[in-house]
Amino acid sequence: xxxxxxxxxxxxxxxxxxxxxxxTMTIEPRSVTAFIGPSGCGKSTFLRTLNRMHEVIPGxxxxxxxxLEDQDLYGDDIDPVSVRRTVGMVFQRPNPFPTMSIFxxxxxxxxxxxxxxxxxxxxxxxxxxxxxxxWNEVKDRxxxxxxxxxxxxxQRLCIARAIAVSPAVLLMDEPCxxxxxxxxxxxxxxxxxxxxxxxxxxxxxxxxxxxxxxxxTAFFNLAGQGQPGKLIEMDETSKIFTNPTQKAxxxxxxGRFG
Amino acid sequence: MGRSxxxxxxxxxxxxxxxxxxxxxxLVIMAAIAVFLIVRAVPALQANSANFLTEQTWxxxxxxxxxxxxxxxxxxxxxxxxxxxxxxxxxxxxxxxxSHYAPRRLASVLGYVIDLxxxxxxxVYGLWGVIFLVxxxxxxxxxxxxxxxxxxxxxxxxxxxxSILTGSIVLAIMILPIIAAISREVFLQxxxxxxxxxxxxxxxxxxxxxxxxxxxxxxxxxxxxMLGLGRAMGETIAVALIFPATFTVTLQVLTGxxxxxxANIANGFGEATPIGQGALIASGLVLFVITLVVNTAARLVIxxxxxxxxAAA
Numbered sequence: 001x002x003x004x005x006x007x008x009x010x011x012x013x014x015x016x017x018x019x020x021x022x023x024t025m026t027i028e029p030r031s032v033t034a035f036i037g038p039s040g041c042g043k044s045t046f047l048r049t050l051n052r053m054h055e056v057i058p059g060x061x062x063x064x065x066x067x068l069e070d071q072d073l074y075g076d077d078i079d080p081v082s083v084r085r086t087v088g089m090v091f092q093r094p095n096p097f098p099t100m101s102i103f104x105x106x107x108x109x110x111x112x113x114x115x116x117x118x119x120x121x122x123x124x125x126x127x128x129x130x131x132x133x134x135w136n137e138v139k140d141r142x143x144x145x146x147x148x149x150x151x152x153x154x155q156r157l158c159i160a161r162a163i164a165v166s167p168a169v170l171l172m173d174e175p176c177x178x179x180x181x182x183x184x185x186x187x188x189x190x191x192x193x194x195x196x197x198x199x200x201x202x203x204x205x206x207x208x209x210x211x212x213x214x215x216x217t218a219f220f221n222l223a224g225q226g227q228p229g230k231l232i233e234m235d236e237t238s239k240i241f242t243n244p245t246q247k248a249x250x251x252x253x254x255g256r257f258g
Numbered sequence: 259m260g261r262s263x264x265x266x267x268x269x270x271x272x273x274x275x276x277x278x279x280x281x282x283x284x285l286v287i288m289a290a291i292a293v294f295l296i297v298r299a300v301p302a303l304q305a306n307s308a309n310f311l312t313e314q315t316w317x318x319x320x321x322x323x324x325x326x327x328x329x330x331x332x333x334x335x336x337x338x339x340x341x342x343x344x345x346x347x348x349x350x351x352x353x354x355x356x357s358h359y360a361p362r363r364l365a366s367v368l369g370y371v372i373d374l375x376x377x378x379x380x381x382v383y384g385l386w387g388v389i390f391l392v393x394x395x396x397x398x399x400x401x402x403x404x405x406x407x408x409x410x411x412x413x414x415x416x417x418x419x420x421s422i423l424t425g426s427i428v429l430a431i432m433i434l435p436i437i438a439a440i441s442r443e444v445f446l447q448x449x450x451x452x453x454x455x456x457x458x459x460x461x462x463x464x465x466x467x468x469x470x471x472x473x474x475x476x477x478x479x480x481x482x483x484m485l486g487l488g489r490a491m492g493e494t495i496a497v498a499l500i501f502p503a504t505f506t507v508t509l510q511v512l513t514g515x516x517x518x519x520x521a522n523i524a525n526g527f528g529e530a531t532p533i534g535q536g537a538l539i540a541s542g543l544v545l546f547v548i549t550l551v552v553n554t555a556a557r558l559v560i561x562x563x564x565x566x567x568x569a570a571a
Binding site: 051053056058081082084085088089091093095096097098099100108109112113158161162165 | 362449451452453454455456457458459460461462465469470473474476
């Protein structure tokens, strides 16, 4: 189920502005890969190229190749909609559908994939909410709106919604940046649990978080304002945080800039 | 020295009195109009020899005067709802096309055209209706009557293209731009994070619209529809030129039967006796009540969904 991602020489643009340049990396299945780097270095842009969400912004486009196992995500005959059904995403701010109940939020992706029996839906919704460590908190109010939950619960609801369609990869764009420390801890525990089943990629500004949850860490940087972001170095998280190869990585990790 | 740092600023008092005064003035004017209308309507209602609510004639200038609101109120309601049924889906489609499908440049041109159409005076639509649509509708009306006559709406002995249906079409075209313009504004405000939420789940553009844009925009679209309905109900000149001006309650919108409150006022006020004027004013009050009921109903519909629409965005 979890799949490997292989990126080679990827550039991404917003109109004529090149946001990232020449990214090549391999993301391992059943592991957590963290992207770190200063604001504007293109790590979120890169994350969004992995499920073709980058191109929903008018004028945005991508050059290069991304292989999910052997499938070229940017191949001519590939429908971006089907890519997004395989590569799920969790956003910076929790975004449950405000007009839908908790149950319907989790079932939303399943309903897009065709008709299912009610009992099947109920089973998947329950198991997804359990996997997202939310079931015990919401099982008595599944028909209440999702917007009534706390921020941390909403984010776990969004994770449940993303994993309900059993994606191969789960992308997380700063999933804890809008949350308090306790909710953050709950999400981090969840990430450690989910990596047994999914390929997880997480963008974070919190270096302790990257150190805590990830197996590999990729450091992105940009040469200056208006310059494209580049991948500086990617390695085992323990190595990046103790003995990075690049000077720029060490400076960033130790807080000397960024 | 001696002045407190926390003293009240100078502009505050006069501004508060000015705004409060303006607010009160509006209420006073409204009340004065209502009182005037009721005072003028009551003598006519007292002189009425027929039942005002059920009678299907309108001869307030005769003696004894006899008039009833039934046919007028019915004509107003059915023509407006028909117009809304025709206009709403098209308007929502136009709004969605402009907000979510059209390329940016085309969208801005179209948006401008729609705004422009919303500002065209209704008499222009009315003239177009009389000169073009009434003759044009002869064929389609006969077709509907012949082949779909088993639907009560299209039934009837004889067909007249100066009908409720033709008037409704003119009303529909008239209210379409305003519904489309407001709906477009609402759809454009749909939060990007909700649109991305559905796209990231693998929704196509239409599925994204159904999951994120339409639920978000529903209260706005309902308000737009109510505004359009109100405009259709109050529309005077355009339909005064087209409606057959008879006083019968009928579902048969293709026949030469039907009238509306506003059209009847426009057609009848000139040669009305004092009692006749009072009768028309009473009919205007009924129109006011109908609009009030429709608007209240719409607000209830919106409020019922409030728990859900308290968006996380």
